[in-house]
Amino acid sequence: MFLLQPVLAADEMAARVDKIAQARVSSGAIPGLVLARISGQEQTVQGYGLVSNGKAAAHQPDASTVFEIGSVSKTFTALLLADMQVRGQLKLDDTVASLLPGYEIPQYQGRAISLLDLATQTSGLPRLPANLMPRQVDNPYADYTENNLRDFLRSYQLTRAPGSKYEYSNLGFGLLGHALSVRAGKSYSELLQERITTPLGMPDTGISLTAAMQARLATGHDGHGKPVANWDFTTLAGAGAVRSNAQDMLRYVRAHMQGATLNTPAGLQLVQQPQRPTGMPGLQIGLAWHVQAVRGQTLVWHNGMTGGYASFVGFTADGQRGVVVLANASVNVDDIGMAALLPAAPETEVSQAGQTSEARLSAQAMAEYVGHYQLAPGVSLNISAGPEGLLAQVTGQSQAPVFQRKKDEFFYKVVEASLHFERDAQGKIQSLSLHQDGRVMPAPRMSTTVPESVQRVAIQLPAEQLQAYTGSYTLAPGFKLQVTAEAGQLYVQATAQGRNPVFAQARDEFFYKGLDAQLSFQRQPDGKITGLVLHQNGRDLRGPRDAD
Known part of the structure; x- marks a missing residue:
């Protein structure tokens, strides 16, 4: 309350x-x-x-x-x-x-x-x-x-x-x-x-x-x-x-x-x-x-x-x-x-430098909070354990460290926002709420593990290699992925959706940040890209590359 x-x-x-x-x-x-x-x-x-x-x-x-x-x-x-x-x-x-x-x-x-x-x-x-x-x-x-x-x-x-x-x-x-x-x-x-x-x-x-x-x-x-x-x-x-x-x-x-x-x-x-x-x-x-x-x-x-x-x-x-x-x-x-x-929540008015504790959590303590939390349909907040403390990542955004203010309360330094974790009668974390700009956004805990996409490490591929993936791929009637390259970054736009960056983890293998989805491009022996596979929600959706 x-x-x-x-x-x-x-x-x-x-x-x-x-x-x-x-x-x-x-x-x-x-x-x-x-x-x-x-x-x-x-x-x-x-x-x-x-x-x-x-x-x-x-x-x-x-x-x-x-x-x-x-x-x-x-x-x-x-x-x-x-x-x-x-x-x-x-x-x-x-x-x-x-x-x-x-x-x-x-x-x-x-x-x-x-x-x-x-x-x-x-x-x-x-x-x-x-x-x-x-x-x-x-x-x-x-x-x-x-x-x-x-x-x-x-x-x-x-x-x-x-x-x-x-x-x-x-x-x-x-x-x-x-x-x-x-x-x-x-x-x-x-x-x-x-x-x-x-x-x-x-x-x-x-x-x-x-x-x-x-x-x-x-x-x-x-x-x-x-x-x-x-x-x-x-x-x-x-x-x-x-x-x-x-x-x-x-x-x-x-x-x-x-x-x-x-x-x-x-x-x-x-x-x-x-x-x-x-x-x-x-x-x-x-x-x-x-x-x-x-x-x-x-x-x-x-x-x-x-x-x-x-x-x-x-x-x-x-x-x-x-x-x-x-x-x-x-x-x-x-x-x-x-x-x-809404007026600002009191948490966001507290100075985030010098007035809050930043005690380092043990690996065992961090494990209590790690998991996948659902903020809204299609929007999740993933909490993972980093080398220096907890990391939080909202769908489509970069990871950011959060620091402990007191038990079950954490704050960001990069934005005025805080996380409040709630426990059940047995003391197990069951949900969190994100407090930002006067808004309180509850998020039930969906799992105690973080999607693999959050843990992946991006590598840099040469611009000429990225260009080879560009084109349109039809995954289903009425559903295409448009792949473009711009300034050394690959982008993917699904039909009637916004454009999102994807990141290479290996040649022909890309992942989204903040979304549990990956792309595998299909390559012929001569090196030509002929299609891709979208891996998401346990499904593999294949799409041939459309003719130019």
Whole structure:
């Protein structure tokens, strides 16, 4: 149980959030971002960095700068669902099949998928359809048609009952948006404009870019600062197609915080109500929105990311604080958003130099903490024993040493964060919580061993050898790995996912850091690379190299 600390003065909180945002842009991780905050009746908008990397004429983004908001679009789809429910046009427990009579929607032992299942990420449908085979890897949803969707649903078999387990699905929300569009007899874009953006006065929010929006569109960048293509959606628009700016999104957030009025969409309160558990302590899901209890405060939030943008939108359930973070790079900005919603945890305010003990642990003591901890779906924190003490590694990040403050409490020196381990009645470590930027993230212990990928040692291969691996590899229908080399580093990008570095441990053998996955490239006797094998979750997925 956590005690809610006294609320910091508004200017002190603002200074802390500003410092985090400034550091993210100054480090080069994100070319530019806009941070919009609501505190009581006041609201502020601050831009950082540039709207485009490396352009001499680029300027600082502001309240009118347009970004792709990615999966924050799902909250718009959920609001359309809630609006139609309140109007009596459908019910949350209606089946998807009832809205799409021409489709063959999969069932599990007679249990049909409901609209509520889709809206709470519990439908049992996979994250992406297997027949997503984009002509352009950097614009993966653009050519996915309604016929593609029909074909996939007709052939897919659910592995569990709908409603039984939380599992994030872009496909599920894309299907929900499409079903609502069919029921309304209008395109998703038209429905969005009629029910949400026009009533709320959001002229710069929509699917298609108007001329005015195009003129103010920030350039999207990947995680390494390289400009990338914008994403376009057709059939699956409800999953992530919306573009907007901070000015419009402030109106959107404030409407959720203050409730419905005569001119706002019905269902604003319904979307925020917790509907189902996620399986993670303190975290539930409403209609799209995540509802999280943190140190006595309830937060309502959603994040998003496309190939070149990232977003975070959230507010406190008491209606006192709200935040919008829009960035022009596919780099997570959740920490900035959370810092704007919560005062700093007391642990992060303690000086990490000179005021905390750094007693070296014995090998036996370190072994108590070693293991694999689950922070969120697809995100883990691995604790291993190093020569000088414990090492912590979050998925996709480098290892960092942590130092003991007292029994079961450790702190970082490289960032303002700490780890708190919890024991069961027998004294065995069963979970930990990561405290950072006012956010407490619980993580149950999944195993007492660390994935091999965390323990691997990288070697350097010559740039010309790395070039030999570049190309596209098809592992399954609609699922490819695009391998590129840049500045002596090999990168891999899976279909509809971000680009990640991989590291050589031997010729033709590579591994991800912070992710239990490896790649083995297949080489012919003449030296030509003809395919690869992805080793992950105990499976070996083979992919031939596509013809140039």
